[in-house]
Amino acid sequence: MKPDPALVLNQIGGRLLFEIGPALAPGYGQGSAGTMGVLLIMAAQECERAASLRVAENRALRAWLREAAEGFEAADLPEPSVDIQALDAEGARLKQALIQAQIRLEARLPDPAAQALLLRSYDLLAEASRRRRIHLPPF
Template sequence: MRPEVSLVLEEHAKRLAEKIVPQLTGFDANSVAMISFMLTMAAEEFERAASRRVEENEAIRVIFRAAADTVVDPALASRLRALAGTADKDLRVSRLEISNNELRGALSDLHAHIESLKGEGARKINDMIWSELRRSVERRRVALANF
């Protein structure tokens, strides 16, 4: 049996909040309280860090494939085709983050391009993009956040 990472972080967060913060005042109390919150957020993120990126990267590639016939800019179309053919083979979070950032950058460029087009095909891709952006916010949701 081993102490799971999320459990370690949650327990340390709890100990700081319940045992240490009450012994402090002012700036130090506030700083340690925030460190406790960050450990809680780190526990939340540790569990999903790889899966949310893999899921999102694939969702964006699906949009790129769907947009292939609609995009009229040849350079952008070529870039999207290339990215649509990539895959996440290295599952380290830092590597997934690099590919996620590249895909989201291309998604943003596709979005700007699609906004400049008329027609049912463009409208459909635009809806797909907004739908994915909504899901991207849900994937990153922080339970402690105000909104």
């Protein structure tokens, strides 16, 4: 049997939140059980989409960097494995390159092309933030 991580986390989180927490005496323990339950439910959502979110973000960053930073050699490197730590490391490196490119573009303002690229970089970051939102189930 291969346990589904999201299912396991949701089950344990729900049990802490709706059964164990309420059975504890009011106070710190009860509050902690509820908090842990919510965190486990949030972790379940993240584990379901962790790799796909990071792959999509890294691809979007690479595409923007190809356009904004001519000669950005890392934009053409093959993507790393879908291991979360490798994707996070690659994403951090790409975000540092994004920041450096934004600094160079800001120095070119009020150039319309630089302004358009900067605005698209902000949209890219806003979209990444929207995709990472955690949606709590109705309790």
